[in-house]
Amino acid sequence: MGGSSSSQQAAQSETPTFFTQEEISKLKSEFETGGVEKVQPLIQNKIKELNNTELNIAMTGDTGAGKSTLINAMRGLCSKDEGAAAVGTTETTMEPTGYPHPNLPNVRYWDLPGTGSTRFTAGSYLRKIQFQKYDFFIIVSACRFRENDAYLAKEIKRLGKRCYFVRSKIDVDLNSMRRERKEFDEVAEMEIIRSDCVSGLGKAGIPNPTVFLISSFDPDRYDFNRLKEALEDDLTNVKKMAFILALPIESVEIVRKKNEILKKNIWIWATLSGGVGAIPIPGFSLACDIGILIGAIIHFQKCLGLDDASLHRLANRTGKPVEELKAAVKPHLLGEITPDIIVRIGWGTAVVTVSALELALDVVPVIGSIFGAGSSFLMTFKILRDALKDLTENAERVVRAAFEIN
Structure with missing residues (x-):
């Protein structure tokens, strides 16, 4: 009795969080009265x-603070890449400008005019930039945070949105100190800079602010990872998922976070292939929808940075030859995914030996139990699970090659 209860609790805790309990109940009810065919429209709508879920992240602050460079870094781009935000020492942003993620266009970073520019005074700033559009704000400064920054933060908080303080170009300051002093303690100097920023904001009426010290050219150093974790933790479920999937592939940890999200999505793709329009794949004893299957694998490729464009962007950022990064990927996972490749790799061939119950309890808790008996569901689920495992392992190898991680 106790074992059954704990299994149920574990399943409940792993239920994909982008479905509400009400939606899960409706799925079960529809399945009981009409089978998979009645459930598919609900899945398609989901x-x-x-x-269509949008995530809009606004970067604001004084002119020349490094907003554009930070936007590029958050999207995994260099200034020379196609679609990169314009970078300059003078005011380059005169209107709010949205920059979509290269693979997930509904995730947008917005470069807002500097609060210190002549066209936007602090008093009219939030009205002119269409404040309600953005999910949260990042206030960027290359030195001390100023009165405009504090005023803006208080207004953002008053209107019910979150904001974060980023002290940019920390590498420039630290390098200057290092050249000037015989003895230099980087950690101690960073704490002095952080304390100065916190003290200044406190005097301006912002109690206990968290300040992130970053360099957009060194995303694996200083507080950059802490910033990304803070943004991730404060987002709601669906937007949190979008944010993680849009993160640049810069560490094995990020690859594994993406894997966990994509793994929880697999049952959705499998359900869609569970009935209408099933097309046999030569060499398989079961059937699934080829379009759904290939579309899902291409989505996995892009989210994990294994498509050709993503590999070229990573090569530009790290200075590694793109051929060296591609050498870390199995050849059949590069380029177009076809039915022939699926057959040749053998994804899903062992599906007959996998019980529906095992799949339902493995990665498809609660909802999986109502679909687990369908052969097309099982086939698609197994193929996508095996494909994601292969792609994740290859993405980890790419990260190690790009950043020389042992």
Whole structure:
């Protein structure tokens, strides 16, 4: 009795969080009265909702603070890459400008005009930039945070949105200190800079602010990872998922976070292939929808940075030859995914030996139990699970090659 209860609790805790309990109950009810065919429209609507979920992140602060460079870093781009935000020492942003993520266009970073520019005074700033559009704000400064920054933060908080303080170009300051002093303690100097920023904001009426010290050119150093974790933790479920999937592939940890999200999505793709329009794949004893299957694998490739464009962008950022990064990927996972490749790799061939119950309890808790008996569901689920495992392992190898991680 106790074992059954704990299994149920574990399953409940792993239920994909982008479905509400009300939606889960409706799925079960519809399945009981009409089978998979009645459930598929609900799943299709959910996929459409997930694909249309927008995440809008605003960067603001004084002119020349490094907002554009930070936007590029958050999207995994160099200034020379196609679609990169314009970078300059003078005011380059005169209107709010949205920059979509290269693979997930519903995730947008907005470069807002500097609060110190002549066209935007602090008093009219939030009205002119259409404040309600953005999910949260990052206030960027290359030196001390100023009165405009504090005023803006108080208004953002008053209107019910979150904001974060980023002290940019920390590498420039630390390098200057290092050249000037015989003895230099980087950690101690960073704490002095952080304390100065916190003290200044406190005097301006911002109690206990958290300040992130970053360099957009060194995303694996200083507080950059802490910033990304803070943004991730404060987002709601669906937007949190979008944010993580849009993160640049810069560490094995990020690859594994993406894997966990994509793994929880697999049952949705499998359900769609569970009935209408099943097309046999030569060499398999079961059937699934080829379009759904290949579309899902291509999505996995892009989210894990294994498509050709992502590999070229990573090569530009790290200075590694793109051929060296591609050498870390199994050849059949590069380029176009076709039915022939799926057959040749053998994804899903062992599905007959996998029980529906095992799959339902493995990665498809609660909801999986109502679909687990369908052969097309099982086939698609197994193929996508094996494909994601292969792609994740290859993405980890790419990260190690790009950043020389042992």
